[in-house]
Amino acid sequence: MAIQVANLNFSPPVFLAPLAGITDLPFRTLVSSFGAGLVVSEMVASQEMVQAKPGVRERAELGFGVANTSVQLAGRDAEWMAEAARMVEANGARIIDINMGCPAKKVVNGYSGSALMRDLDHALTLIDAVVGAVSVPVTLKTRLGWDDDLMNAPELAKRAENSGIAMVTIHGRTRCQFYKGRADWAAIANVKQAVDIPVIANGDIVDHDTAKTALTQSGADGIMIGRGAQGRPWVLAQIAAELTGADVPDAPTGNDLIRIVQDHYSAMISFYGAALGNRVARKHLGWYMDEAHTPAALRQRVLTETDPDTTLSLIPEALDPAHGVAA
Incomplete structure (x- = not known):
């Protein structure tokens, strides 16, 4: 199983989703070490990146020169989006x-993110600007729609494909659902039927x-995993193996x-x-200790320690497997 995006091959088709404050350089590197077809940086605000706001460029650092890493940009202004894309490409980003x-x-x-699903014409100006600014593949991540009355992901995906987007990822909820309820995977089929690019x-x-x-x-x-990898950076490799019949x-x-x-x-301290x-x-x-059933008092000590x-x-005591027996 593999996905071809322009001149890039991603295998297995099990990807790490961008998660604000989570998918930083240390975590993406760790997930990649176990095996992932693609890992995506935290969302980077395009204007802040161009203006060199502290901390913003670090979020995109792993994208520079690494084949299985995508740098994710957000914004509402075509000029800032294009300039940020050029900057990221110049630093070696592959996608x-x-x-x-x-x-x-x-x-x-701020009229970014899923707000753009309410104005597809404006959304397309941003897509056109980024695609036109760089030579590397450009992909899109979006949702099913703004709400149940505006489920326009198939239209956005088709128009994006016509503008040169090489792949689209769909979160199976509307914006107004946030992360409540259940993802509607069947609704993603409407997007798959609307385009020829990978979904x-x-x-x-x-x-x-x-x-x-x-x-x-x-x-x-393919699939993209976000919160499911918290405390389990190896889970993408496990899922990929099961899907392909490997050990x-x-x-x-x-x-x-x-x-x-x-x-x-x-790595995070460094x-x-x-x-x-x-x-x-x-x-x-905290997520690692959730998996280990660490006792509350020890957990509190770890999470409040400053040295x-x-x-x-x-850490060795906190992850003692005996905790799971007692739980």
């Missing part, structure tokens, strides 16, 4: 994704069963898991610096 699916109020109120299904895919059902109902060419790798346990989590934590890295890492440590060396020393 650029346009965000027209983020439901966050501050994004939508990726996204939303509520967390294991082999949901992945297989999503592919069956949507007819999509499914076991989830890391014992000393292997401890090493992975400690290395992930250390990337962000001690103070910020420790704060940003807490959500990831990185002490945190590293607490």
Whole structure:
């Protein structure tokens, strides 16, 4: 199983979704180490990137020169989008994704993200600007529509394809659903039928069963996993193996898991610096401890510790498999 996007080949067709504050360089690198067809950067605001706002370029860093990484841009102004795309390409990005699916109020109120589904003519000006500015493949990520009365993803996808978009990912909810209810994978089939480019299904895919059902109902060419990878960066590789009939790798346990989590934590400290890295890492440590059934008191100690060396020393105890027996 593989997906061809322009001159790029992505195999397996199991991708990591962009997640704000989560899919940073350390996490994308970790997921890629287990195996993923494509990983996508956190959403990068195009104007802020061009104006070199602190922290913005770091979100796109892994996209530079890495074949299985996409840098995702968002914005509402064609000139800023085009300039950001040129900048990202010049730094070595191999593929650029346009965000027209983020439901966050501050994004939508800025007429970016899924707000663009209410004005497809304007959305197309942004797509045309980015596609026209770069030579690398450009993809699109969006939702089924704005709400139940405006389910226009098939129209947007078709117009985007005509403008040169090479692949489209559909989250199986409307903007007004945010992340509530269940993703409607069957509705993604309408997009698949409307275009000839690859279509990726996204939303509520967390294991082999949901992945297989999503592919069956949507007819999509691949899947994208977001929240399902939290605390389980190896899950994409496991799902891909099951879908292709390959031997499914076991989830890391014992000393292997401890090493992975400690290395992930250390990478975040190195990337962000001690103070910020420790704060940003807490959500990831929390998810790892969810899987390990870490006792509440120990969990609290790990998540409130401010010294990185002490945190590293607490990780083996926090991930002790005996916790799962007692839970």
